[in-house]
Amino acid sequence: MSENAKKEMRTPIETGAPDGFQYMHPTMRKNFGQWKYHEHPRPGVLVHYANSGEEIWTVRAGTQRILDVFTLRTLCDIGDEYADGYVRFTIRSNIEYMVKDKSKVEPLIEALEKEGFIVGGTKNSVAMISHTQGWLHCDIPGTDASGVVKAMMDELIDEFRNNEMPNRVHLTTSCCQINCGGQGDIAINIQHTKPPKINHDLVSNVCERPSVVARCPVAAIRPAMVNGKPSLEVDEKKCICCGACFPPCPPMQINDPEHSKLAIWVGGNHSNARSKPSFQKLVAAGIPNNPPRWPEATAIVKRILSAYKEDARDWERINDWIERIGWPRFFELTELPFTKYHIDNWRGGRKTLNSSAYVRF
Amino acid sequence: MKKHDTPMIDELENGPWPSFISGIKRLRDTHPEKRINEMTNDLLGQLEHSYETRKGYWKGGTVSVYGYGGGIIPRFSEVGDAFPKSKEFHTLRVQPPAGNYYTTESLRDLADSWEKHGSGLVTFHGQTGNIMFIGSTTESTQHFFDDINEKGWDLGGAGPCVRTAMSCVGAGRCEMSNVNEHKAHRLLVNNFMDDMHRPALPYKFKFKVSGCPNDCMNSIERADMSVIGTWRDNIKVDQEEFKKYVEMKGRKYVIDNIVTRCPTNAISLNDDDSIDIDNQNCVKCMHCLNVVPKALHPGDDKGVTILIGGKRTLKIGDLMGTVIVPFMKLEKEEDWERLVEIAEETIDFWADNALEHERCGEMIERIGLVNFLEGIGIDVDPNMVANPRESSYVRTDDWDDEAVKWYEKADKKKDSA
Numbered sequence: 001m002s003e004n005a006k007k008e009m010r011t012p013i014e015t016g017a018p019d020g021f022q023y024m025h026p027t028m029r030k031n032f033g034q035w036k037y038h039e040h041p042r043p044g045v046l047v048h049y050a051n052s053g054e055e056i057w058t059v060r061a062g063t064q065r066i067l068d069v070f071t072l073r074t075l076c077d078i079g080d081e082y083a084d085g086y087v088r089f090t091i092r093s094n095i096e097y098m099v100k101d102k103s104k105v106e107p108l109i110e111a112l113e114k115e116g117f118i119v120g121g122t123k124n125s126v127a128m129i130s131h132t133q134g135w136l137h138c139d140i141p142g143t144d145a146s147g148v149v150k151a152m153m154d155e156l157i158d159e160f161r162n163n164e165m166p167n168r169v170h171l172t173t174s175c176c177q178i179n180c181g182g183q184g185d186i187a188i189n190i191q192h193t194k195p196p197k198i199n200h201d202l203v204s205n206v207c208e209r210p211s212v213v214a215r216c217p218v219a220a221i222r223p224a225m226v227n228g229k230p231s232l233e234v235d236e237k238k239c240i241c242c243g244a245c246f247p248p249c250p251p252m253q254i255n256d257p258e259h260s261k262l263a264i265w266v267g268g269n270h271s272n273a274r275s276k277p278s279f280q281k282l283v284a285a286g287i288p289n290n291p292p293r294w295p296e297a298t299a300i301v302k303r304i305l306s307a308y309k310e311d312a313r314d315w316e317r318i319n320d321w322i323e324r325i326g327w328p329r330f331f332e333l334t335e336l337p338f339t340k341y342h343i344d345n346w347r348g349g350r351k352t353l354n355s356s357a358y359v360r361f
Numbered sequence: 362m363k364k365h366d367t368p369m370i371d372e373l374e375n376g377p378w379p380s381f382i383s384g385i386k387r388l389r390d391t392h393p394e395k396r397i398n399e400m401t402n403d404l405l406g407q408l409e410h411s412y413e414t415r416k417g418y419w420k421g422g423t424v425s426v427y428g429y430g431g432g433i434i435p436r437f438s439e440v441g442d443a444f445p446k447s448k449e450f451h452t453l454r455v456q457p458p459a460g461n462y463y464t465t466e467s468l469r470d471l472a473d474s475w476e477k478h479g480s481g482l483v484t485f486h487g488q489t490g491n492i493m494f495i496g497s498t499t500e501s502t503q504h505f506f507d508d509i510n511e512k513g514w515d516l517g518g519a520g521p522c523v524r525t526a527m528s529c530v531g532a533g534r535c536e537m538s539n540v541n542e543h544k545a546h547r548l549l550v551n552n553f554m555d556d557m558h559r560p561a562l563p564y565k566f567k568f569k570v571s572g573c574p575n576d577c578m579n580s581i582e583r584a585d586m587s588v589i590g591t592w593r594d595n596i597k598v599d600q601e602e603f604k605k606y607v608e609m610k611g612r613k614y615v616i617d618n619i620v621t622r623c624p625t626n627a628i629s630l631n632d633d634d635s636i637d638i639d640n641q642n643c644v645k646c647m648h649c650l651n652v653v654p655k656a657l658h659p660g661d662d663k664g665v666t667i668l669i670g671g672k673r674t675l676k677i678g679d680l681m682g683t684v685i686v687p688f689m690k691l692e693k694e695e696d697w698e699r700l701v702e703i704a705e706e707t708i709d710f711w712a713d714n715a716l717e718h719e720r721c722g723e724m725i726e727r728i729g730l731v732n733f734l735e736g737i738g739i740d741v742d743p744n745m746v747a748n749p750r751e752s753s754y755v756r757t758d759d760w761d762d763e764a765v766k767w768y769e770k771a772d773k774k775k776d777s778a
Contacts, residue, residue, distance in 0.1 A: 010507055012428040014558060015515045016551035017526060020458035020533070020543050023467055028533040035536040037655040048534050056534060066495070068384035069472040069481040070391070076465035076472075087468070088530065089461045089485040091577060098534070116379055132488060135411035136381075136404075137436060137452060137495055139419045144411065146381055147373055154376030175417075179673050180488045183582050215718065217676050244675055250420060257415035270582050272574035273648040274622050277581045279679050291412040292372040315618050315652065346678055 025086040025098045027056050043163050044119035045105060057099050059083075059108050062118040062128045062153070062160060065093040066136065066146055074115055082108040092128040092170070094121050120161030126305065128160065129153060129171040129188075132180040140246050141175035142190030142260040143289050148173050151293040152188070152301060159305065166312035166321070169305065172268075176254075177242050183268030185318040186304060187280050188297055190289065191263035192241040195234050196252035203231040207249035215244045262287040262297045266304060267319035278319045284336050300336070307333040326360045362399055364389070365406030369413060388481045396446075397481050400496065403444035404480070410440060424451050424499050426506045429558040432516030433502055449498040450480070453505060454491035454517035456550075459528045459543035461486065471509065478505035489567065490527035491517040515554075521718070522560035523708070526550035526568040529577045536654060537647065538572035539590030539663040540691055545570045545700065549588070552701050556708065563715035563724075566708060573659065575647045580671065580682070585721045586704055587668040587682045594660035595640040596649075602656035607634040619649050664690040665700075669707060669733075670722025680722040683730060685737075687744035703737070710736040740770065 021029060031050035038048040046058040064071070075095055079087050082104060083097040090096060095117075097108055109119050121127050129152060134144035152171070159165065172184035179189055203209070209232055213221050220238035224231055232252070234245075243254035254260075264287065268280030283304070287297050304318075311333060312321035322330050331338045344352045373382045388401040411417055424435035434452040441448030471492070475483060480496025487493040497505055506516065517525035526549060529535070531542035549568045556562060569580035572590040580587030607615050612630070620628045620636075624646050627639040650657045667689070668682030686703065690696050707721065710733065715724040725733045734741060743749075 009427055012426065012506070012558070013510055013515070014554040015510075015513060016554050016557075017456045017515075017547050018458040018513055019547065020460040020462040023458055023462040023464045024460070024533050033532040033538060033541070035532070035534060035538070036658070037536050039655075048536065058534070062378070064379035064381040064384055066381040066384065066482055066484050068388045069476050069483070070387050071379075071384050072468060072472050072483065076469050079465040085465045087463050087465065089457075089463075091461075091527070091529075091579070093485060095485075118378065130488065133493075133495075135417045136408055137419060137434075137450070138417060139421050139436065141417040143415075144408075147370070147412070150373050150378055150380055150382075151376070153378040157377050178675055182488060182579055182673070211717065214716075215676065217678075242674075255416055260415070268582075270576050270579040272576060272581075272644075272646045273651055274624055274646060277576070277681060279582070279681075289415060291415065292369045313617070314614075315622060315648070348678070 023086065025056065025084060025100070027054055027100050028086075028098060030054070031056075040123050040163075043125060043161055044109070044122055046122060047102070055100070055102075057102055057105050059097045059099070059105060059112070059119060060090065060094050060121050061097075061112045062094050062121055064150065065128075065131070075117075078108070078111045078115065082111045090121075090128075092121070092130045094128050118157060118161055122163070124163045124165045124167050125161070126156050126159035126165060126169045126171065129173055130181055130184070131173040132175050134175045138175055139250075140178075140243065140255070142192065142243075142255045143175050143262065143294075144291060145173040145175045145181065147291060148188060148262075148294050148297065151295075152298050155298050155302065156305070165305075165309055167315050167317045169308070169318065170268075171301070178244075183270055183280050185266065185268060185280075186301055187265040187268060188301065189263055189265065191261050191285050192243050192254050192256070192259065193261055193286075194256055194259040195236045195239040195241055196243070196245060196254045197256075198226075198232065198234065199251040199253070200226040200229060200231040202251035203249065204229055206251055207232070212245050212249040212252070215248055217242060217244060221245060260289050261285060262289055262294070264297070264300055264304070267322055269317050269319045271317075274315075274317075274320055275323070282342055283330070283334070285341060300334075303336075304334050328360060362395075362402055364402055365409060367405050367409040370405065370409050385482065392476070392481060394476065397476065399446040400450075400480050401447075401482075403447035404450065404496065407438060407440060407444040407447060410443070419450070424502055426503050426516070429516060431519045431522050431558060431560045434519055435499075447480075447496070450495070451497045451499065451502055453479075453494040453497060453502060454487065454489075454519055454525065455494060455509065455514050456517045456525050457486055457490060457492055457527075459546040460531050460533055461490075461527075462533070470512065471514070474505060474508045474512075478508065489517070489525050490569075491525045516558065518557040518560070518565070520560035521562045521564045522558075522566070523550065523553040523556040523562070524565050524567045525557075526570070527578050527580075528570040529572050531570075531572045535572060537575065537590075537650060537659060539592055539659055540570075540572055540588070540665050542570045542572045542590065544697070545588050545665070545691065548697055548701055549586070549704050552704070553708070562708070562712050564718050564720050566711070566721060568704070573647055574645050574666075575651065581668055582671050582679075582681055583673065584671050584682065585669065586707060587671055588700070589666045589668070590663065591645050591666050591688065592660035592663045593688055594662035596638050596643060597658040597660060598636060598638065599656045599658075600635040603636055603653060604634045606653050606656055619652055622648050624648075664688050667700075667703065670720070670725050672720045672722050676718070677723050677726060680720075680726065682722070683725065684742075684745050685734070685739060687742055703739075706737040740766075 172181035174181035224233040263285040265280035528546035532538040569584035667686035671682035
């Protein structure tokens with residue numbers, strides 16, 4: 001075996017998830033598990049006080065999430081020059097710098113803003129949109145989540161760097177109905193509206209047909225001979241256009257330049273605060289998937305946000321607010337149409353119906 | 362190198378939010394390596410083509426590193442003839458440190474390795490929690506992995522396997538923390554490296570660890586096994602601080618925003634502006650602690666609640682996790698061992714009983730929670746349900762035996778108390 005080939009055969013070291021302690025700010029390591037309370041002196045800044053009397057200041061900034069190495073190094077340069085060299089990333093891909101001294105906070109914020117990063121995203125702000133890859137990298141994307149997010153955050157930037165919302169607002173986007181972006185107070189997701197278009201010449205070579213049949217949530221796919229070739233056919237009346245057949249069988253093309261639309265969902269909340277976690281609910285569909293800046297989707301998101309900002313009480317998340325005011329009022333305030341498609345007919349959907357005399361007038 | 366015209370995605374360079382398109386262009390225009398200039402140029406070309414035609418052009422395939430079966434998301438371009446330099450553009454999923462902590466030094470080190478082998482594009486983090494190194498040729502994949510694996514980084518999961526786990530900022534900074542999140546994260550996931558690196562499970566399996574019921578890691582909604590820090594003694598109240606808060610915000614604010622928001626009406630504001638909490642009926646929702654973190658703190662008798670079976674839409678619809686362990690301490694070594702054992706038993710039972718492509722929560726939905734509990738040897742508990750059965754279609758043949766079990770358990774609990 002040549003030296004090169006031997007190198008290729010290097011056995012991996014299966015270390016798994018690295019220990020975070022080695023990268024933790026010494027003040028945080030020292031006070032691990034000994035934090036007493038925190039304050040929020042301004043948007044994008046948190047200060048945590050330890051029982052020992054020590055404090056740690058955090059500055060949070062929004063980035064473009066898909067980082068080029070230059071941007072990553074700029075973030076590191078700022079960390080070395082203005083912070084203590086310790087950072088972390090939030091679940092919504094914001095970067096956080098932790099410093100021991102309060103005096104470092106203002107120069108750090110200045111340095112971040114000078115380089116174009118956006119300080120904010122804490123507490124009752126509109127947080128950075130958590131999102132998926134989209135056309136840049138995904139194999140089944142109906143849109144470009146990264147582009148939607150950039151275009152939308154341009155418009156929501158003031159809500160990111162201020163704390164004017166009743167409570168925090170988590171936005172998510174997803175490029176297909178698998179919804180990798182996850183649950184959000186407002187979710188902007190692709191909604192396919194037409195059954196897959198099947199390239200029957202390719203199916204038998206590319207797809208394991210029984211697995212594809214098994215993937216369909218509504219049993220709408222069955223094996224068939226088409227033009228003398230083994231393929232699959234879709235009962236188009238049954239099909240819910242979810243796209244689940246596309247990943248195991250790419251010849252069943254679900255993405256459609258015209259008929260893949262955006263839909264907006266609200267009220268997803270992962271926290272247990274005040275009420276149990278909740279899933280998001282459909283409020284708008286049929287929104288054009290309109291690159292490069294998706295203005296129609298952004299307009300609806302802004303409408304929902306402004307109704308929430310205006311009408312919700314302090315500490316109400318979007319789901320809490322709607323729970324209080326009711327869905328008729330939500331549709332009235334946001335001027336969105338309520339249609340037959342809002343009524344859930346999936347298994348268990350009956351529990352989403354109003355089985356009471358509770359009606360608001 | 363002829364640069365592709367990109368009028369549509371150029372529009373994403375406008376506006377105040379940082380632009381990922383400008384970042385990719387920096388790699389195209391100013392990186393000293395021609396390989397990166399050309400690769401990112403063709404990437405931009407293909408992305409522009411997607412914007413024009415509103416379609417994606419990547420397809421999967423099989424790419425791995427020696428010794429592993431997963432961890433790479435292979436991407437081959439369907440329009441590679443037009444954009445040859447980015448026709449192989451795989452992503453390496455790399456596991457982050459628990460809590461997503463980094464030093465600038467560690468990030469620079471990763472950046473150095475990555476630009477030697479890959480496109481220079483990276484994301485912290487993907488939705489499962491991985492560092493996503495986006496854009497490697499098939500050949501470079503092994504070289505980049507060799508490079509960073511020697512420095513302590515390991516691939517995450519892709520395919521039907523245990524996936525990369527996530528934990529919150531945790532006890533490192535947060536006063537709401539009730540557990541060593543990072544220890545739980547690493548103990549759990551690192552125990553399953555074989556199940557992560559050599560995908561052979563029915564489908565994906567995710568662990569997420571949140572230090573308190575605010576559940577910043579979205580574990581109930583997104584994790585097959587969710588571990589959430591909690592406590593079972595009283596909320597600690599600093600009455601003097603609370604009174605100061607009432608004085609600052611006013612009684613009306615406190616009543617409207619704290620007292621009446623408690624989901625179990627467990628809070629009462631006293632005439633002297635101190636508060637009483639009915640701790641037995643507190644469900645640890647976190648709301649009052651979130652509002653007045655200076656005055657209200659989690660108790661001292663800390664532990665975790667474990668939920669199993671959360672997932673997103675595919676195939677049967679969204680499912681949240683279900684409480685399997687209402688409370689367990691994580692103090693002694695044997696407690697931690699038990700945590701891992703619960704995970705092992707869950708994954709073993711699921712691997713044996715799930716259908717292909719069936720998540721753990723879907724299996725539980727199909728076979729019923731009781732069959733799952735019996736499979737992993739955990740007794741039923743009223744904390745596992747929102748309410749008891751509503752359907753009268755049930756056989757209760759062994760009712761007396763089951764009732765005896767319940768009383769015996771209750772006696773045992775009384776004896777040990």
